[in-house]
Amino acid sequence: MMRGSGYDGGSRGVKTDPPVELEWEMRPGGMLVQRRLLDPGTQPPPMIRLRICYGESKFEVSVGRRATFRELKKELEAETCLRQAEQRVIYRGKERENEEFLDRCGVKDRSKLVVMEDPSSRERRYxxxxxxxxxxxxxxxxxxxxxxxxxxxxxxxxxxxxxxxxxxxxxxxxxxxxxxxxxxxxxxxxxxxxxxxxxxxxxxxxxxxxxxxxxxxxxxxxxKLKTVIVTTKWETFDLPSTTNLELF
The missing domain is CATH 1.20.58.120 (BAG domain)
Known part of the structure; x- marks a missing residue:
């Protein structure tokens, strides 16, 4: 009896692709997501330039096209002086979650994103x-x-x-x-x-x-100590009589 592994429904002579085993990884924050695997020999995902608007400041950062918004926030720390937990990233009018991928949200090269400071973090910093x-x-x-x-x-x-x-x-x-x-x-x-x-x-x-x-x-x-009274006693001498003085 032949195993069905590697065949379509166990049919003889009909060869199919082997089942793909999904791999998962734990993202920062405790969320379990599907690991994105690259085929051997393929180049790493290309970098994209994003236009960032933070208050009155405007600048650009480079990140991987398949990066998450958490990874983007890490790149923004130096420019905004805000920690990741203090940042709110807005794209297409919607705040994006840390575990969302840039490409899956439609972020492309030269896309514009808005960064805001979390009001609660501002109060905590104060x-x-x-x-x-x-x-x-x-x-x-x-x-x-x-x-x-x-x-x-x-x-x-x-x-x-x-x-x-x-x-x-x-x-x-x-x-x-x-x-x-x-x-x-x-x-x-x-x-x-x-x-x-x-x-x-x-x-x-x-x-x-x-x-x-x-x-x-x-x-x-x-x-318990006694007070020491220091006194000076002068030695006295008898003066010679007048008679004795006359002898000299």
Whole structure:
């Protein structure tokens, strides 16, 4: 018994073309489309020039005739400064989907297409710009506070050195420094930060807390020291009597 493969309906002697096995490919975005295969030895699809209108700008781009609109959008990124998701490509009065092929939509060499910015993407970019501005403002504020904390940290080190040397420090100096550090902590708490700036804010807050805790300990140690009063005792000499002076 002969197989029907390669024959028309299994008929004897009637030879037909072998069945064509369709191949599929996954396009960006998750859409499954039929793969376009080129016969061995054939040239790649020719390039076509497309006239693009984007606002008041007009320019041309070159793409493959069998490219998709997604691939066209990739070529348009450099000219429009818009990402693919931000572009809307209009051809013959209709917005085209990413997975549509140019040639199947009738796009030919020198065809005119209109590119528009997606309104939703414009709003997202505006929100992102405002967000970046806030982040930059927060970063500058944290940097300014960090410089102030550097000065106070140096004073804490100086006080610690004095007390370690058994030199009593005026208590007002310690309490004033604690108050100044607490003010910086309040200012830092009022800064809205996110991302890297949030991390920097956390580090600076820990540093301020560490300085305050160190001053609390130094305040107790300083209270146990006695104030050293330096006095000068002059040696006195008895003046010679008048009688003795006359002998000379």
């Amino acid at each position: 929100i992102e710009m405002r967000r970046n501005a806030k982040i930059q403002s927060s970063a500058l504020a944290i940097a300014a506070l960090s410089l102030e904390v550097d000065k106070y940290a140096a004073q804490v080190s100086a006080i610690e050195k004095s007390i370690s040397s058994r030199k009593k420090v005026p208590e007002l100096q310690i309490t004033t420094l604690i108050e100044l550090l607490m003010r910086q902590a309040v200012k830092l708490d009022g800064i809205v930060a996110e991302g890297d700036t949030s991390f920097q804010k956390t580090l600076l807050a820990k540093r301020v807390q560490k300085c305050v805790e160190a001053l609390d300990v130094l305040k107790l140690s300083n209270g």
